[in-house]
Amino acid sequence: MTTPKRTLKATHITMAHGAGGKAMRDLIEDVFVGSFDNSHLNALEDQARIDLAELQRDGNRIAFTTDGYVVDPIEFLGGNIGALAVNGTVNDLAVSGAIPKYLSCSMILEEGLEVAQLRRIVDSMRAAADAAGVAIVTGDTKVVPKGKGDKIFISTTGIGVIPEGIEISASRVKPGDKVIVNGWVGDHGAAILNARGDLALDVELHTDCQPLHELMQVMLKACPDLHAVRDASRGGVATVVNEFAETSGVAIRLYENAVPVRTEVRGVCEILGLDALYFANEGKLVAVVPAADADAVLAAMQAHPAGKEAAIIGEAYEGVAGRVVVQTGFGGERILDMLVGEQLPRIC
Amino acid sequence: MTTPKRTLKATHITMAHGAGGKAMRDLIEDVFVGSFDNSHLNALEDQARIDLAELQRDGNRIAFTTDGYVVDPIEFLGGNIGALAVNGTVNDLAVSGAIPKYLSCSMILEEGLEVAQLRRIVDSMRAAADAAGVAIVTGDTKVVPKGKGDKIFISTTGIGVIPEGIEISASRVKPGDKVIVNGWVGDHGAAILNARGDLALDVELHTDCQPLHELMQVMLKACPDLHAVRDASRGGVATVVNEFAETSGVAIRLYENAVPVRTEVRGVCEILGLDALYFANEGKLVAVVPAADADAVLAAMQAHPAGKEAAIIGEAYEGVAGRVVVQTGFGGERILDMLVGEQLPRIC
Structure with missing residues (x-):
C-alpha cells in the first residue's frame, strides 16, 4: 500500500471540493486514492483501462450493474452507506454467477459533511472491496450546497465475469423448483428503522x-444449473419472488413457518404491522433451484458462513402465472403481492 | 423499437417510486425501458450481460469511467442534465481513444419531480446515446424526500473498447508537443450561468x-500517437492543462490570443471578472500531440463538425515542472494556476 498524501486540511466538505480545482484534487488524492489505493485509480486518469485478456481467464461474458445508495442514516449497527454501496453492487454481480472484478464509485456530497465521517465511509468501502476481491478503479465526486442533498449519496457500478455454462435468469423458474434463502430475513430493514430511533x-x-x-460459487459447485437468483434488497424476499413468478409465468408458494426471521425482527414487524418478507436485506439472496438439486445446494450453503441459516422456503408450481401465495402457520393461504406504495423509504 | 408500456399514471414522483415495489416497476418499465429500449435492459435482470467476444472485435482493453451530474438548472439552452450525463461519460471514454459501447445509469430523484420533465430528460439521454452509438443497458432509481435532493442527480458509468496501439495518458506530454482545443471555450459554463438568470x-x-x-477517431487516424487528451469539463481548459503539466513534469505555455472564445462568452467573463479558461465545457477536449503531427491533426479536426473551430493554443516546453503560463495579448506572461476555491458550483 502506498502512503496516502495527507493533503486535505479541511474538516468539512465545502463547495470547492466539487469544483474541479485544487481542493478537489486534494480530497481525491488524500481520501479516495489514499484509501482505495490501486494502480488503476492511482494513475488519476479519467478512465480505468482493463485488459480483456485478464477478464477472459474467468469466462466469456461480463456482468455490468449499477446501484445508487441513499440510506438514512448513513451509519448504523454493522455497517454504513459505504459498505452497503460496495456489497450491494458486488451482490448484484454475484447473483448472476459472476465473479466480481471492478467497481466505479460516484459520490454526491452535501456541503458541510464532516471529513472524518467521509473517511470512515471510504475506509469501509475499501474493507468491503478487499473482502469481495474487487478494486475500486475509477470515481467521481460532486458537491451540492447544504440543503440540496443529504450528507452523501453513492452510486457504484460493477463489472464481473460470468464463468462459462452459467445461465441464471428470473425467466428460468420451472414448476417443481425449490425456493431457498440463505438466512435470516429482514435484518437490514429492521436495523435501519431502529437506527433512526423511531x-x-x-x-x-x-x-x-x-x-x-463466495456463497454463490459454492452453490454453483453444488448445482451449476441454478435457475434464478436475486439478492433480496429493497422490497425484500416478497418482491424478488414476485418478480420470479411474473417473469417465468409460474406460481410460487412460500411456507411462512420455514422463513428464517430473528425474534427481534419479528418483534419490530409486529409493532409496526409490517411483514419481514418485504423488509430490505443487504446480504440475502433468493435462489430457485431444480428440486433434485435442492438438498445438495442447501447443504453446501449451510456449510458456508454466509449461508449457515439457509432454508428451503417454498416452491414453484403450475398455477396462476405470476401469483405468489404464502401458506401460513395455521394452514391457510394468503396472496403475497408486490409491494404497493411505500413501506420503508431510503432503506438502502 | 418496442411499444413502451404506458403503466405510469402519476404526474409527479413519490417516495413509492423508489420503494422497490409496483410503483417503481411501473416507472422503470414506462419511462426508462420505454425510452432506452434495448435487449439488455428490456430483460429486466439486475445486471446486463455482455459478450467479451463482441468487445474484442474493437481492441484488447476496455476503458471504464463514471461521472455524477448535479447541474442546476436541470434544463438549459441546448441541453439538459440527461444529455450531459450521456455525453459526459461518452467523452470520458472517447478521450482515452476508446470506442464507447455501454452505459449504466443511476438516478436519484427528489420527491415531487414532474414526470413530464423526467420523460424529457430520459428522452434526451436516449437521443444522446443513439448519437454516440451506445446503449444504456442497466440502471437503478432511488427517490429521496422533498428537500433531501434537488430534482434529479444522475450517475452514468461507461464501458468502451480501446483499439490496439493507442496509449493516451496525461503522463506522456513531452517538451515541444503542441496543445490543441477543438473549438469555442467556455460555452457550457456561460450557458448555465445565464440559464440561472443571474x-x-x-x-x-x-x-x-x-x-x-467520432472526432477522436478522426484525430487518431491523423496521428495514432496522440500523447494526452482530456475533455475540459468542470475546471475548464486551465485545469486540464495544469493536470498535464503536473503529471508529465513539463511546463506548458498557452497563447491567450489563440484560444477560441465567443464574443458573448468573453462578455460574460468580463462582467463577472472570470476567465473562460476555467469555464466548464461539455463538448471540448484538449489534446497534446507531437509537434510534427500538429498540423495534420488540426486539419483533420477542422474537417469534422465537432472540430470546425479547432486551434493550436499552446505548447509544452522544458521549464518548471507543472507550471502553466499564459502569454497575454500584450506580450506579457502570467501563471495559470489550478482553480483554487470554487468558481461555478453545480456546473455539470
Whole structure:
C-alpha cells in the first residue's frame, strides 16, 4: 500500500471540493486514492483501462450493474452507506454467477459533511472491496450546497465475469423448483428503522450487509444449473419472488413457518404491522433451484458462513402465472403481492 | 423499437417510486425501458450481460469511467442534465481513444419531480446515446424526500473498447508537443450561468454539449500517437492543462490570443471578472500531440463538425515542472494556476 498524501486540511466538505480545482484534487488524492489505493485509480486518469485478456481467464461474458445508495442514516449497527454501496453492487454481480472484478464509485456530497465521517465511509468501502476481491478503479465526486442533498449519496457500478455454462435468469423458474434463502430475513430493514430511533426499542439490530460472491460459487459447485437468483434488497424476499413468478409465468408458494426471521425482527414487524418478507436485506439472496438439486445446494450453503441459516422456503408450481401465495402457520393461504406504495423509504 | 408500456399514471414522483415495489416497476418499465429500449435492459435482470467476444472485435482493453451530474438548472439552452450525463461519460471514454459501447445509469430523484420533465430528460439521454452509438443497458432509481435532493442527480458509468496501439495518458506530454482545443471555450459554463438568470443578459448562450468519439477517431487516424487528451469539463481548459503539466513534469505555455472564445462568452467573463479558461465545457477536449503531427491533426479536426473551430493554443516546453503560463495579448506572461476555491458550483 502506498502512503496516502495527507493533503486535505479541511474538516468539512465545502463547495470547492466539487469544483474541479485544487481542493478537489486534494480530497481525491488524500481520501479516495489514499484509501482505495490501486494502480488503476492511482494513475488519476479519467478512465480505468482493463485488459480483456485478464477478464477472459474467468469466462466469456461480463456482468455490468449499477446501484445508487441513499440510506438514512448513513451509519448504523454493522455497517454504513459505504459498505452497503460496495456489497450491494458486488451482490448484484454475484447473483448472476459472476465473479466480481471492478467497481466505479460516484459520490454526491452535501456541503458541510464532516471529513472524518467521509473517511470512515471510504475506509469501509475499501474493507468491503478487499473482502469481495474487487478494486475500486475509477470515481467521481460532486458537491451540492447544504440543503440540496443529504450528507452523501453513492452510486457504484460493477463489472464481473460470468464463468462459462452459467445461465441464471428470473425467466428460468420451472414448476417443481425449490425456493431457498440463505438466512435470516429482514435484518437490514429492521436495523435501519431502529437506527433512526423511531422504534425506541432496547434491542441491538445489526444490518446483514455482507458479500455473497463466495456463497454463490459454492452453490454453483453444488448445482451449476441454478435457475434464478436475486439478492433480496429493497422490497425484500416478497418482491424478488414476485418478480420470479411474473417473469417465468409460474406460481410460487412460500411456507411462512420455514422463513428464517430473528425474534427481534419479528418483534419490530409486529409493532409496526409490517411483514419481514418485504423488509430490505443487504446480504440475502433468493435462489430457485431444480428440486433434485435442492438438498445438495442447501447443504453446501449451510456449510458456508454466509449461508449457515439457509432454508428451503417454498416452491414453484403450475398455477396462476405470476401469483405468489404464502401458506401460513395455521394452514391457510394468503396472496403475497408486490409491494404497493411505500413501506420503508431510503432503506438502502 | 418496442411499444413502451404506458403503466405510469402519476404526474409527479413519490417516495413509492423508489420503494422497490409496483410503483417503481411501473416507472422503470414506462419511462426508462420505454425510452432506452434495448435487449439488455428490456430483460429486466439486475445486471446486463455482455459478450467479451463482441468487445474484442474493437481492441484488447476496455476503458471504464463514471461521472455524477448535479447541474442546476436541470434544463438549459441546448441541453439538459440527461444529455450531459450521456455525453459526459461518452467523452470520458472517447478521450482515452476508446470506442464507447455501454452505459449504466443511476438516478436519484427528489420527491415531487414532474414526470413530464423526467420523460424529457430520459428522452434526451436516449437521443444522446443513439448519437454516440451506445446503449444504456442497466440502471437503478432511488427517490429521496422533498428537500433531501434537488430534482434529479444522475450517475452514468461507461464501458468502451480501446483499439490496439493507442496509449493516451496525461503522463506522456513531452517538451515541444503542441496543445490543441477543438473549438469555442467556455460555452457550457456561460450557458448555465445565464440559464440561472443571474446575469440578466439579453444573449442566447447554448451549451456545447456534444459527443467527441467520432472526432477522436478522426484525430487518431491523423496521428495514432496522440500523447494526452482530456475533455475540459468542470475546471475548464486551465485545469486540464495544469493536470498535464503536473503529471508529465513539463511546463506548458498557452497563447491567450489563440484560444477560441465567443464574443458573448468573453462578455460574460468580463462582467463577472472570470476567465473562460476555467469555464466548464461539455463538448471540448484538449489534446497534446507531437509537434510534427500538429498540423495534420488540426486539419483533420477542422474537417469534422465537432472540430470546425479547432486551434493550436499552446505548447509544452522544458521549464518548471507543472507550471502553466499564459502569454497575454500584450506580450506579457502570467501563471495559470489550478482553480483554487470554487468558481461555478453545480456546473455539470
